[in-house]
Amino acid sequence: MSAYRTEARVARAxxxxxxxxxxxxxxxxxxLLWRVVAPWVAAVVxxxxxxxxxxxTLGVALxxxxxxxxxxxxxxxxxxxGATRHLDRRLDDAREVHLDVSEEAFAIRDRxxxxxxxxxxxxxxxxxxxxxxxxxxxxxxxxxxxxxLSREEIxxxxxxxxxxxxxxxxxRLAAAARGAWGPFALYLATLAVLWAALVEALAALLGx
Amino acid sequence: MEPVEADVEVTEDDYVEAFxxxxxxxxxxxxxxxxxxxxxxxxxxxxxxPFPPGAWVLVVPVALLxxxxxxxxxxxxxxxxxxxxxxxWNAVRVALTEDEVRLSAELLxxxxxxxxxxxxxxxxxxxxxxGASTITDVWPKAAFGDDEARERVRALLARCxxxxxxxxxxxxxxxxxxARTRRLARKGRVVLLAILxxxxxxxxxxxxxx
Numbered sequence: 001m002s003a004y005r006t007e008a009r010v011a012r013a014x015x016x017x018x019x020x021x022x023x024x025x026x027x028x029x030x031x032l033l034w035r036v037v038a039p040w041v042a043a044v045v046x047x048x049x050x051x052x053x054x055x056x057t058l059g060v061a062l063x064x065x066x067x068x069x070x071x072x073x074x075x076x077x078x079x080x081x082g083a084t085r086h087l088d089r090r091l092d093d094a095r096e097v098h099l100d101v102s103e104e105a106f107a108i109r110d111r112x113x114x115x116x117x118x119x120x121x122x123x124x125x126x127x128x129x130x131x132x133x134x135x136x137x138x139x140x141x142x143x144x145x146x147x148x149l150s151r152e153e154i155x156x157x158x159x160x161x162x163x164x165x166x167x168x169x170x171x172r173l174a175a176a177a178r179g180a181w182g183p184f185a186l187y188l189a190t191l192a193v194l195w196a197a198l199v200e201a202l203a204a205l206l207g208x
Numbered sequence: 209m210e211p212v213e214a215d216v217e218v219t220e221d222d223y224v225e226a227f228x229x230x231x232x233x234x235x236x237x238x239x240x241x242x243x244x245x246x247x248x249x250x251x252x253x254x255x256x257x258p259f260p261p262g263a264w265v266l267v268v269p270v271a272l273l274x275x276x277x278x279x280x281x282x283x284x285x286x287x288x289x290x291x292x293x294x295x296x297w298n299a300v301r302v303a304l305t306e307d308e309v310r311l312s313a314e315l316l317x318x319x320x321x322x323x324x325x326x327x328x329x330x331x332x333x334x335x336x337x338x339g340a341s342t343i344t345d346v347w348p349k350a351a352f353g354d355d356e357a358r359e360r361v362r363a364l365l366a367r368c369x370x371x372x373x374x375x376x377x378x379x380x381x382x383x384x385x386x387a388r389t390r391r392l393a394r395k396g397r398v399v400l401l402a403i404l405x406x407x408x409x410x411x412x413x414x415x416x417x418x
Contacts, residue, residue: 051263052263054261093323113318120315139342175288193270198408
């Protein structure tokens with residue numbers, strides 16, 4: 001290993017904004033929502049709408065299906081916003097972050113928590129347009145906004161992450177996401193069916 | 209006060225037990241709600257027979273599927289969470305003080321102020337911490353030694369962290385709802401769900417007779 005590599009290190013304080021966190025959270029949740037949750041829920045809503053056509057006129061059935069889809073979407077958005085609500089409770093503590101990344105370990109601390117783990121314990125990392133995200137836990141990540149780092153620091157961090165984080169991180173994250181989001185998709189689908197039954201009954205009762 | 213320290217080793221079974229305990233409250237309500245829905249769905253079929261097909265025919269299979277999956281969900285989530293975590297996290301030294309919880313092992317070192325912990329719960333075998341609606345730490349009580357040491361841990365957690373599933377009082381201290389209040393709240397939810405289900409049945413009955 002060259003001397004340059006042995007000495008590779010990024011140690012500095014970062015002043016994160018709420019937007020840094022929110023953008024990262026949304027950026028990670030949206031693909032999961034579209035990949036894991038949306039297909040199942042859309043299929044169930046479509047099936048409900050199709051079945052409603054057997055009883056209701058075409059226009060009313062489509063309207064009822066749209067209403068059910070809207071209600072499910074509202075619940076999904078509310079549930080997903082739980083991450084930002086949680087963030088808002090912790091934001092004061094998490095604004096100022098001290099980062100210390102070296103060849104040996106990834107370390108980060110804020111006002112009320114700190115973490116120092118050797119690289120084999122970092123599960124995965126991702127790079128977005130705005131930030132580097134480091135997963136020391138399958139369901140939580142640390143945000144390192146690029147706007148707060150110099151080009152050289154980003155290069156060093158990227159290289160350390162590429163070389164030190166054990167391979168297979170994306171597969172581990174995908175497996176964890178399926179485990180956590182599968183039941184959520186099922187609940188939304190169940191909700192869609194119950195609402196569809198209710199909306200259908202109401203529409204029929206009103207003579208539609 | 210001296211820190212309470214222990215060398216903790218966690219197994220998958222411990223995780224499952226902690227997850228089941230954390231989801232017990234919601235799980236019970238959900239199971240009862242599903243029973244109510246299943247009964248309502250059966251009544252609906254009986255009242256509507258012979259019935260034209262519609263979205264409502266999906267209620268029965270979905271209720272049955274959910275009734276089958278609901279009791280298994282905690283175990284499923286726990287095993288996934290346990291598998292996703294590097295093994296080094298399963299054998300750590302825990303140090304609890306009035307201000308924070310510290311975990312350390314050969315490859316890791318973490319510190320969290322109690323304000324970062326959302327709640328704690330206890331089973332006959334375990335203490336567990338909750339953060340962001342999920343179990344974050346599981347500690348078998350046996351690791352803390354004798355009953356006196358366990359009582360110190362219990363007292364410390366009760367002082368510093370809200371009990372899982374309860375709110376805080378005005379002083380920011382745990383506001384433990386008594387058992388009667390919890391029972392009433394549960395019954396209230398079941399009654400509301402039953403009313404919803406019966407309303408559905410009544411709507412169908414009116415619709416069929418019209």
